[in-house]
Amino acid sequence: MEQEDINNSDIRLIFKDFGYSPYNKSKGEYEDFVSLIKGNWTLNFKLNCKDTSKTYIINKSYKVNNKKVHVKTVTLSPLSVKIKSNGKYNHFISKVTMKDSTVYSGNDFFISNTSSYSTIGMDLFGRSESYASFSKILNPKDIKSITINDEIEVMMP
Template sequence: MSRIDKLVDKKYCDNLLDNEAPLSKDEKSRILQMTMDKMPTNNMKKYKKKKLLVGILVATMMLSTVVMANEYFELNLDNKLLSYLNIDKNNESLNGAGSYINKSVSENNLKLNVKQTLGDKHSLYILIDVEAPKDMIIPKYATFNEMDVNLRKSSSSGWGLLDIEDENPKDNKKSYIISFSTEGKLKRNDISIDFENFGYYKEDGEFITLVEGSWKISWKLDYTDVSKEVVLNKFVTTKKNKYFITTVNISPISVSANIIGQNNGDFMIQEVTLKDGTIYKEQDFISSGASSSFLKAFSNVEFSKAVDVNEVDSITIDDKVIKLNN
């Protein structure tokens, strides 16, 4: 009896609701007695012993699970993505945003493997491993002569093949990260990437083919969109333009804005400012871009270091600071 009362006292009652006053000893005893009274009278001793033991065991396991989850949480992301994007592996704000793909294609003894992705509403990073023929040492700046990224639900988009540090520059393996952004939604969309001819560019711009061929990999994007949408619906006037900004989407890896107005070429996000005064500018972005059609524009930047979504204070477009009331 004293053991269950001690467990209730220390683990539950005093901390069950943060804003509630602790239960008195009399109240705890009364609640405990009410619980015992509800149990069947036949074989009471045996029943109580078994049920209390199971209850204590379940409660202890639940508490242990919560403690372990808090203390040992790590992002399920490859170290290459963590390193290139300067992401802390204990960053819980990106939980679920990563996805293992592990889809491969081979031609002419060159194998491509889409290993993993990290994405939000409009931006996506794709980790790709390349394995060349065994007798080939991949040059430092090896790349593909042609590359194309397509979505089943197409929209304006842009991409780039990022050359990351080679762990062993004297072997036949190399990894890349594709940075992809689109005006449309990525989650649950079908994506395909086409590659053609693997080699390198000489200083004069001539492409030297090491492995000739074409490779295509397709899969469905399935991950948790951790973006936060800020609805603005406000007019913004600058020296050159007047436009209407509808929404801004913020995630730890990117910021994007949806805009209505003319002269869409001026609607690039130039800066992102945090509440502590930290300013992210062009040199702090892995990529930035904008697309437009008639009166509609979309602008997107991808951070070189993951940010706290709730700490984003404003964005700057066309030299105008726009507070987000985030």
């Protein structure tokens, strides 16, 4: 699926009532919405941003538990990282290490992973893309490495 480029578009956000849905721990579910301020608000703005992401060609193979993983590219932006790879390996970004030795992991970013596989003859060939969105803005030039599944450390050029 191809993403639509919405840059330079007019954006309209419409809000109704300000409030929250309380979480009931004993039931393990959210309760009905509690309205704090009733009303309607509309926010209009033009989305105008510059894509500052940079894609690095890695083209390096790694072996983990007798499985070969070939990391093709890593794309970095101030808010995210994306890794494209091939191999019979389901992976996720587990850690980002900065040049100053600061490590971001766990709650420091949100992870998303997509994989697709096709059968070619008797061999199963996989393609995978993993994403991590950072919870704060990072300078991509300061990223030293990306770690996959706590096993593969992909060094940035």
